[in-house]
Amino acid sequence: MKKRTVVSAFCFICLALASCSKDGINPADAENINGLGGDTWVPGPIDNWINDTLTTPYNISVKYKWNQFEDAADITSILVPPKEEYIIPILSAVRQVWINPYIAEAGEDFFKKNAPKYFYMIGSPAFGDNGTIKLGVAEGGRKIILLAVNYTKTKGMADYNPADSMWIKQMFLTIHHEFGHILHQAVLYPQDFKNLNPSLLTTNWTDYTDTQALSDGFITAYAMNNSDDDFVEMISHMLVNGKAGFENLIASIPDGVTDRGTTKAQAIARLRSKEAIIVNYYKQVWGINFYELQTSVRAAVVSMLY
Structure with missing residues (x-):
C-alpha cells in the first residue's frame, strides 16, 4: 500500500472529521447514506463510459458507489465517495498514463492478463495515526483501491489549477506503484x-x-x-x-x-x-x-x- 505524509491536508481532515462526529452519525447506518452503497441507480453516462472504455475492452470493472464496510477494506477510516464529475476525467487520465503506454509497449494480451479486474474509487485518503496517508492498495493482483480522488484535478477539468497537480501526480505514482506490486506478485x-x-x-x-x-x-x-x-x-x-x-x-x-x-x-x-x-x-x-x-x-x- 502507498503512504504519503501531507501535514496540512491531515490537519484539515481532522477538523472535518471532528465536526462530523458531533452530528452523531452511527457508522452502522452509513450503508444507508446516499452514495455509500445504500442506494440504487439506473446506469447513466458515467457507467456507459466505463463499460465502453474499460470493462468491454479490458474486463476492468469500476465501482465508485460503494459500501465502506463491505468494499473499502478499511473500516477503521472514515471515507467518502468520489465526486461523480471527477470519475471520467480521472479514469481518462489513468488510461492515458498507465493503460495506453503498457499496451503500446507490451500489447493488449499482456495488459488484459495482468490488469486488475476491479477498480474502487474513493474520494478521501485514509489517514494513519502517524500522519501518513494511504492513497492506494493492490489486493491480490485483482483489485486496486484508489483513494483521494476528490483531491485530484486533471488539466481537462474546468476547475483545474496547476497548483493541484501534486495530487494527480501522486495518483499516477500510486497507480504505477500498485501495478508494480501486481507484476512482481506474478x-x-x-x-x-x-x-x-x-x-x-x-x-x-x-x-x-x-x-x-x-x-x-x-x-x-x-x-x-x-x-x-x-x-x-x-x-x-x-x-x-x-x-x-x-x-x-x-x-x-x-x-x-x-x-x-x-x-x-x-x-x-x-x-x-x-x-x-x-x-x-x-x-x-x-x-x-x-x-x-x-x-x-x-x-x-x-x-x-x-
Whole structure:
C-alpha cells in the first residue's frame, strides 16, 4: 500500500472529521447514506463510459458507489465517495498514463492478463495515526483501491489549477506503484535486488525525509519500508518522473556520509544497480523495453499536468 505524509491536508481532515462526529452519525447506518452503497441507480453516462472504455475492452470493472464496510477494506477510516464529475476525467487520465503506454509497449494480451479486474474509487485518503496517508492498495493482483480522488484535478477539468497537480501526480505514482506490486506478485524480481541494502530497510521509514533516503540509495523514504516497496517505488518514480527526472535525483545527492554510513558514491551505485535490475526484469520477464515505456509514460504525464 502507498503512504504519503501531507501535514496540512491531515490537519484539515481532522477538523472535518471532528465536526462530523458531533452530528452523531452511527457508522452502522452509513450503508444507508446516499452514495455509500445504500442506494440504487439506473446506469447513466458515467457507467456507459466505463463499460465502453474499460470493462468491454479490458474486463476492468469500476465501482465508485460503494459500501465502506463491505468494499473499502478499511473500516477503521472514515471515507467518502468520489465526486461523480471527477470519475471520467480521472479514469481518462489513468488510461492515458498507465493503460495506453503498457499496451503500446507490451500489447493488449499482456495488459488484459495482468490488469486488475476491479477498480474502487474513493474520494478521501485514509489517514494513519502517524500522519501518513494511504492513497492506494493492490489486493491480490485483482483489485486496486484508489483513494483521494476528490483531491485530484486533471488539466481537462474546468476547475483545474496547476497548483493541484501534486495530487494527480501522486495518483499516477500510486497507480504505477500498485501495478508494480501486481507484476512482481506474478513473477518475483531477482534476489539480487533484495541483497542491495537489506540492513537499511526499516518500518520506521516515516522518521526519514525523501532527501535522507536518497542519500542512502532509496528513491523515496517509503522505499525503505521493505524490498517490495523499494522495487515498486523505483518503478513508479522512474516512469512518472521520466529519465531526466531520475537523473536529476541522482545529481541532487549531496556529498558526505549519512548517519547510517552511506557515501554519495555508494548511494549512486545502489540506485544504478536497482535501475539495471528493473530494466532487465521488464525485458526478460515481460518483454518490455523499460526505457521506451518510461518515455511514453512521461510524455503522457506532461500532457496531463503541464
